[in-house]
Amino acid sequence: MAQNSNKKQVEQITDMEVDFAQWYTDVCKKAELIDYSSIKGMFIYRPYGYAIWENIQHALDQKFKETGHENVYLPMLIPESLLQKEKDHVEGFAPECAWVTMGGSEKLEERYCIRPTSETLFCEHYKNVIHSHRDLPKLYNQWCSVLRWEKTSRPFLRHREFLWQEGHTMHATAEEAREETMRMLNVYADFLENVLAMPVVRGRKTDKEKFNGAEETYTVECMMHDRKALQSGTSHYFGDGFARAFDITFTGKDNQLHHPHQTSWGVSTRMIGGIIMTHGDNSGLVLPPRIAPIQAMVIPVAMHKPGVLDAAAALLERLKAAGVRAQMDDSDQSMGWKAAQYEMKGVPLRVEIGPKDMEKNQCCICRRDSGEKVFVSLDELETRVQELLDSVHNGLYERAKKNLEDHTKVCHTLDEVKQFMDTEGGFAKTMWCGELDCELKMKEQAGVTSRCMPLKQDKVGDVCVCCGKPAKHMIYWGVAY
Amino acid sequence: MAQNSNKKQVEQITDMEVDFAQWYTDVCKKAELIDYSSIKGMFIYRPYGYAIWENIQHALDQKFKETGHENVYLPMLIPESLLQKEKDHVEGFAPECAWVTMGGSEKLEERYCIRPTSETLFCEHYKNVIHSHRDLPKLYNQWCSVLRWEKTSRPFLRHREFLWQEGHTMHATAEEAREETMRMLNVYADFLENVLAMPVVRGRKTDKEKFNGAEETYTVECMMHDRKALQSGTSHYFGDGFARAFDITFTGKDNQLHHPHQTSWGVSTRMIGGIIMTHGDNSGLVLPPRIAPIQAMVIPVAMHKPGVLDAAAALLERLKAAGVRAQMDDSDQSMGWKAAQYEMKGVPLRVEIGPKDMEKNQCCICRRDSGEKVFVSLDELETRVQELLDSVHNGLYERAKKNLEDHTKVCHTLDEVKQFMDTEGGFAKTMWCGELDCELKMKEQAGVTSRCMPLKQDKVGDVCVCCGKPAKHMIYWGVAY
Numbered sequence: 001m002a003q004n005s006n007k008k009q010v011e012q013i014t015d016m017e018v019d020f021a022q023w024y025t026d027v028c029k030k031a032e033l034i035d036y037s038s039i040k041g042m043f044i045y046r047p048y049g050y051a052i053w054e055n056i057q058h059a060l061d062q063k064f065k066e067t068g069h070e071n072v073y074l075p076m077l078i079p080e081s082l083l084q085k086e087k088d089h090v091e092g093f094a095p096e097c098a099w100v101t102m103g104g105s106e107k108l109e110e111r112y113c114i115r116p117t118s119e120t121l122f123c124e125h126y127k128n129v130i131h132s133h134r135d136l137p138k139l140y141n142q143w144c145s146v147l148r149w150e151k152t153s154r155p156f157l158r159h160r161e162f163l164w165q166e167g168h169t170m171h172a173t174a175e176e177a178r179e180e181t182m183r184m185l186n187v188y189a190d191f192l193e194n195v196l197a198m199p200v201v202r203g204r205k206t207d208k209e210k211f212n213g214a215e216e217t218y219t220v221e222c223m224m225h226d227r228k229a230l231q232s233g234t235s236h237y238f239g240d241g242f243a244r245a246f247d248i249t250f251t252g253k254d255n256q257l258h259h260p261h262q263t264s265w266g267v268s269t270r271m272i273g274g275i276i277m278t279h280g281d282n283s284g285l286v287l288p289p290r291i292a293p294i295q296a297m298v299i300p301v302a303m304h305k306p307g308v309l310d311a312a313a314a315l316l317e318r319l320k321a322a323g324v325r326a327q328m329d330d331s332d333q334s335m336g337w338k339a340a341q342y343e344m345k346g347v348p349l350r351v352e353i354g355p356k357d358m359e360k361n362q363c364c365i366c367r368r369d370s371g372e373k374v375f376v377s378l379d380e381l382e383t384r385v386q387e388l389l390d391s392v393h394n395g396l397y398e399r400a401k402k403n404l405e406d407h408t409k410v411c412h413t414l415d416e417v418k419q420f421m422d423t424e425g426g427f428a429k430t431m432w433c434g435e436l437d438c439e440l441k442m443k444e445q446a447g448v449t450s451r452c453m454p455l456k457q458d459k460v461g462d463v464c465v466c467c468g469k470p471a472k473h474m475i476y477w478g479v480a481y
Numbered sequence: 482m483a484q485n486s487n488k489k490q491v492e493q494i495t496d497m498e499v500d501f502a503q504w505y506t507d508v509c510k511k512a513e514l515i516d517y518s519s520i521k522g523m524f525i526y527r528p529y530g531y532a533i534w535e536n537i538q539h540a541l542d543q544k545f546k547e548t549g550h551e552n553v554y555l556p557m558l559i560p561e562s563l564l565q566k567e568k569d570h571v572e573g574f575a576p577e578c579a580w581v582t583m584g585g586s587e588k589l590e591e592r593y594c595i596r597p598t599s600e601t602l603f604c605e606h607y608k609n610v611i612h613s614h615r616d617l618p619k620l621y622n623q624w625c626s627v628l629r630w631e632k633t634s635r636p637f638l639r640h641r642e643f644l645w646q647e648g649h650t651m652h653a654t655a656e657e658a659r660e661e662t663m664r665m666l667n668v669y670a671d672f673l674e675n676v677l678a679m680p681v682v683r684g685r686k687t688d689k690e691k692f693n694g695a696e697e698t699y700t701v702e703c704m705m706h707d708r709k710a711l712q713s714g715t716s717h718y719f720g721d722g723f724a725r726a727f728d729i730t731f732t733g734k735d736n737q738l739h740h741p742h743q744t745s746w747g748v749s750t751r752m753i754g755g756i757i758m759t760h761g762d763n764s765g766l767v768l769p770p771r772i773a774p775i776q777a778m779v780i781p782v783a784m785h786k787p788g789v790l791d792a793a794a795a796l797l798e799r800l801k802a803a804g805v806r807a808q809m810d811d812s813d814q815s816m817g818w819k820a821a822q823y824e825m826k827g828v829p830l831r832v833e834i835g836p837k838d839m840e841k842n843q844c845c846i847c848r849r850d851s852g853e854k855v856f857v858s859l860d861e862l863e864t865r866v867q868e869l870l871d872s873v874h875n876g877l878y879e880r881a882k883k884n885l886e887d888h889t890k891v892c893h894t895l896d897e898v899k900q901f902m903d904t905e906g907g908f909a910k911t912m913w914c915g916e917l918d919c920e921l922k923m924k925e926q927a928g929v930t931s932r933c934m935p936l937k938q939d940k941v942g943d944v945c946v947c948c949g950k951p952a953k954h955m956i957y958w959g960v961a962y
Contacts, residue, residue: 073531075518
């Protein structure tokens with residue numbers, strides 16, 4: 001019976017080898033992360049999905065504060081004239097803005113767009129609060145939702161409205177702003193690797209792929225289970241372009257007027273999509289322990305037997321007291337249902353205790369990542385659970401790293417790239433001349449876009465993979481979400 | 482010199498006795514809580530203002546979770562057809578909706594309003610996830626911003642866009658839903674009194690003043706320094722009205738289909754306005770310690786003298802280690818400037834240490850609420866600071882309570898109410914027949930609106946203050962923000 005209902009539950013999701021996209025959608029729905037709303041492309045973050053985001057927020061917010069940033073909240077609407085102040089910026093964003101044209105029953109004199117990003121609003125505010133070098137740096141961050149009127153949509157990966165954070169900072173010198181750009185890229189990379197167990201490639205975007213209005217964009221790129229790339233966080237250096245457009249100046253120590261130098265950086269709920277596609281399997285979600293809303297689910301076995309419920313409750317309390325996010329399921333569902341349910345929800349550890357375990361002063365812990373079961377003495381419960389959580393984290397990280405390394409291939413010619421993408425897929429690692437023409441040709445002929453020019457540049461050749469002229473950069477190509 | 486620059490800073494704000502509204506605006510600006518944006522009625526929450534909101538969020542969110550609620554996030558846009566499903570609700574909100582009519586360059590087939598509140602969206606989602614009595618109760622909460630296209634605006638009190646939380650719950654029975662309505666009202670009341678040091682009157686709104694679409698609305702009303710009322714939180718019981726309009730049903734234990742019963746409840750950044758107007762004085766903001774972003778500001782005296790900076794830094798570390806939100810100002814500003822600055826910002830305790838204090842193994846702590854200075858032995862620093870923070874909290878609460886009690890007056894006739902409002906102002910406590918006509922007449926003739934029918938009903942007479950007919954309720958009247 002248990003096996004049966006277990007299977008029944010699992011059969012509800014498509015195998016990832018059969019249809020990766022359908023598997024992904026199934027996981028989002030069956031793990032109760034998301035629901036659809038009546039507006040296309042706008043999703044509902046259900047409690048379990050939102051709890052993951054809260055844990056991400058909490059961990060990142062702490063990092064931001066440790067690095068001196070303060071949170072603020074700016075309006076969600078941008079007057080069209082404000083959006084137009086920086087030319088490259090408006091060109092990039094205007095086509096995907098949602099426009100408010102009526103307030104109550106009145107037509108507005110000027111239309112407002114719902115923020116797709118807030119550089120322009122921050123600049124307007126910075127003009128009010130930056131006057132002297134003493135006012136710098138300004139290190140601000142905002143947690144909010146933004147809206148981009150996209151044509152296609154997919155849970156977590158492409159929403160018309162999504163949750164994110166956007167850091168916006170102003171500095172007295174270009175050098176300081178560049179340092180900030182790299183500092184925050186590294187905060188993201190550390191977070192992805194050490195909290196989400198997602199190995200990253202850190203690098204710089206090409207001019208074609210950089211943020212509208214930025215001088216330089218840096219990115220952390222991850223490889224998903226299907227070997228496609230997910231851009232998982234970006235950090236932009238703006239120089240003083242926006243500051244000039246918005247006429248923001250400060251009096252320097254030299255008593256002269258200067259324009260400050262700016263950065264912005266952001267990550268979004270798209271990271272949850274990354275978690276699913278990096279760690280998930282055919283039984284459902286697999287959550288990295290450090291952001292899992294439930295790290296350990298305690299399940300009493302043969303609940304009706306005397307003392308079992310008490311023993312399970314005592315175990316739960318000990319885990320909670322040790323700072324583990326633990327819950328207990330003492331509902332009347334079958335053991336098979338419970339096993340399948342918490343597999344589907346990606347709970348890192350299932351902790352079972354029944355009469356036999358009680359006799360032996362132990363519990364049985366089942367790892368979500370490997371399915372391995374270990375018997376743990378209750379005398380060392382807290383330390384062993386913490387070790388197991390760390391071990392799950394490390395195991396997930398190593399597996400994802402192997403996926404990234406095994407499917408990153410040095411290619412020297414366009415044909416090699418084409419063949420690699422057609423047969424295996426992954427990141428093609430090549431040299432590049434730096435010209436847009438070659439970048440466009442790679443897209444056209446091999447179906448790949450440039451992912452980034454990694455910060456660690458190994459020279460894998462002398463000439464451009466596409467045109468054969470002298471190469472300037474080592475670069476990764478791939479198919480991206 | 483110190484006195485002078487101190488004065489200079491303080492002189493920048495208007496005395497509250499001269500112009501309360503101007504004093505309020507001055508505090509919002511000078512304490513760096515808020516900035517104006519280029520859209521009328523849309524404000525920028527600056528770091529210090531937002532940090533207060535973060536502390537409020539943190540404390541309330543913990544309470545919500547302790548009482549079994551889960552956070553979710555629903556879209557910010559509501560299709561017009563969805564908003565129209567509940568008739569009373571749309572009538573109340575449509576006049577103040579901002580409407581999105583264009584997505585990119587395309588005109589939308591149906592216009593969408595930016596959420597003024599999310600009952601309709603929650604109902605749409607609940608229809609998808611509620612099927613059986615096992616799915617109930619659903620106890621959801623959302624932290625977000627909402628938009629209401631108001632004609633007038635004022636920092637924190639009336640924004641076109643403001644930050645809030647909205648709880649939305651569904652229950653199997655009316656009784657459970659009513660319990661939830663009162664539970665959350667009490668959570669708000671406890672929070673206002675025990676965290677924000679704002680005494681409240683808990684009561685029920687009249688039919689005229691209740692929320693659009695609700696069967697019953699409960700409120701916590703506070704009295705501001707100028708004796709006006711601030712509605713500081715509301716909790717609504719909906720019955721099954723929305724559930725019927727949205728066709729939400731569940732199979733009960735009796736195997737029959739039923740409509741669930743609903744509540745919603747919310748508080749917003751308006752509470753920050755309440756804090757300012759309850760506790761502030763002519764030197765600026767006065768923050769209740771439990772949500773103050775900085776609870777203690779350490780200021781080294783005669784910084785250039787040997788050992789002072791080290792002693793101050795050691796003191797700071799001890800306070801932080803004891804869980805006090807402490808900072809140090811070792812900038813080259815004058816003592817007078819620093820005193821005035823942290824008075825303006827409402828920091829509950831200023832902790833000064835200089836060479837003389839060091840000799841005596843003490844520091845000097847100045848309370849923001851009373852201006853009182855106490856010398857504290859460094860041997861008992863942590864306990865004394867905690868005691869002082871509690872004492873500031875209690876002092877603020879008692880002072881506000883006295884204001885509320887001193888300016889609540891039993892009145893038996895409309896003339897008495899008029900005279901009370903004309904001369905003194907505050908809450909007029911009267912009997913009422915329960916008829917709308919009398920409520921309207923009170924507004925017309927005495928300029929007051931009904932605040933609430935307190936849960937604790939003392940019978941202060943037998944007949945309605947307005948028409949003289951037999952009274953049904955004791956009720957509070959006042960002028961409200």
